[in-house]
Amino acid sequence: MKSILIKIFSLLVILSCFTGFSKLNATEKSFSKRFNLLATTTHLADLASQIAGKLINIDALMGPGIDPHSYRATAQDIMRLQAADFVLFHGLSLEGKIARVLQETKRKGITHYSPCEELPKKTLIFTDDTNKAVDPHVWFSPEIWITCADSFTQKLSEVLPEHRNEFEENLSKLKTSIKxxxxxxxxxxxxxxxxxxxxxxxxxxxxxxxxxxxxxxxxxxxxxxxxxxxxxxxxxxxxxxxxxxxxxxxxxxxxxxxxxxxxxxxxxxxxxxxxxxxxxxxxxxxxxxxxxxxxxxxxxxxxxxxxxxxxxxxxxxx
Ligand SMILES: [Zn+2]
Incomplete structure (x- = not known):
């Protein structure tokens, strides 16, 4: 009788260990599966946060007070870029010193997207010198920033269609606030x-x-x-x-x-x-x-x- 009780007790311990393990495993899995978006600038990290902040992890490569024109990527930045699921960059030559590093993420198959580079040419300002360089500071036009928010939301919804409704709802709030x-x-x-x-x-x-x-x-x-x-x-x-x-x-x-x-x-x-x-x-x-x-x-x-x-x-x- 005693040996039967010991066997039942042992079985219960093993079962509870398995259940506990599977629960832990599920938690680890859901944590590790959380989608990681890495934005280059603070403006883009904010845009992503306002659209999807509660649903995905969002981080910025550059922090407050950092000049994107002169920013150079560190070895750690390159690792962060390559570990991301979605790289959100500004383009239009704003991040001039890290353009090649950003291109590399695209080559590796990471979603690599700039809503600013989707803007119609007629909305952009160009310098009036012989270079005719594009002015990248588009966030200063509320109308243009709304267009960028629209394009980004569309792109993110294609990648994460299960959250489309939440993204659209947040986009609508952001647009009202900008207006x-x-x-x-x-x-x-x-x-x-x-x-x-x-x-x-x-x-x-x-x-x-x-x-x-x-x-x-x-x-x-x-x-x-x-x-x-x-x-x-x-x-x-x-x-x-x-x-x-x-x-x-x-x-x-x-x-x-x-x-x-x-x-x-x-x-x-x-x-x-x-x-x-x-x-x-x-x-x-x-x-x-x-x-x-x-x-x-x-x-x-x-x-x-x-x-x-x-x-x-x-x-x-x-
Ligand atoms: Zn500038």
Whole structure:
């Protein structure tokens, strides 16, 4: 009798071990199966988070304050890129130094996608010099960013069709939020005295912003921070500031402010504040949007509201 009880007890222990093991195995499997999206820039990581943040893992290659024009991939970045299920990149030559590394992920069969490179040519801005280089700073146009959000959602839904409805629902919320900020931003800039509607920044990142919100935009450096401003650029900008009595200059969170600060000192113009251009904020700061919602500056909405408030405040001097 005793030996039968021992046998039954042993059987129960073995069975419970198996059940426990299979449960653990299932948990491990579902964890390891979670879809990994790696975005190159903070703007794209935010876009992916707003569309799919609760459903997939999202990470960014570059963090706040990082300049994508000059960013070089580390050995760890290459490993992260090759381990991703989906590489979301900006293109349009923004990540100039890592273009080859990004191409390599495509060769390895990883989903490799840029919503910005899908944009119709007529929506893009090109430099007016002989290079006719494409301006990559498309996130500054609310309309264009909505188009990018549409294309990304479509692509992600093709890869993960089981979540299509959730992605579409999140896209709709994002579009409503962008449109609200767009309407408010337009009225804010329109209320500025016309002669004050001049935005002078460290590099020429704000042309889409200027076109959309009807404000003249001038950058000390060109559309790419890799080309430093020369003496002639500095002299031309100083002359412009004096001629137009520009109320303020604006530095950028991802660009060295030294040259612009020197020009402000020389011309007597003030620094109107720091704008988020090629990288979003850390997420530790929040701004209040037009409908009272608090946005982290690590989001498109927070970036846009922050920039509009800083610009309006500095240029609203009659
Ligand atoms: Zn830039």
């Amino acid at each position: 609200e900020i767009d309407r408010w931003g337009k009225s804010l800039i329109k209320a500025l005295p016309e002669t004050n509607r001049i935005l002078i920044t460290s590099h020429d990142a704000f042309q889409y912003f200027g076109d959309h919100f009807e404000i003249r935009v001038i950058g000390l450096q060109g559309i790419n921070t890799m080309v430093e401003a020369g003496l002639a650029d500095r002299t031309n900008l100083s002359d412009f500031i004096e001629k137009h009595q520009s109320p303020a200059l604006f530095v950028e969170s991802s660009v060295n402010p030294k040259a612009l600060e020197e020009i402000a000192k020389e011309t007597g113009a003030s620094i109107g504040g720091t704008l988020f251009s090629d990288a979003l904020g850390t997420g530790n700061e929040f701004v209040k949007g037009p409908t009272g919602e608090n946005f982290s500056t690590a989001t498109w909405q927070g970036m846009m509201v922050h920039n509009l408030i800083v610009i309006e405040h500095a240029l609203n001097k009659r």
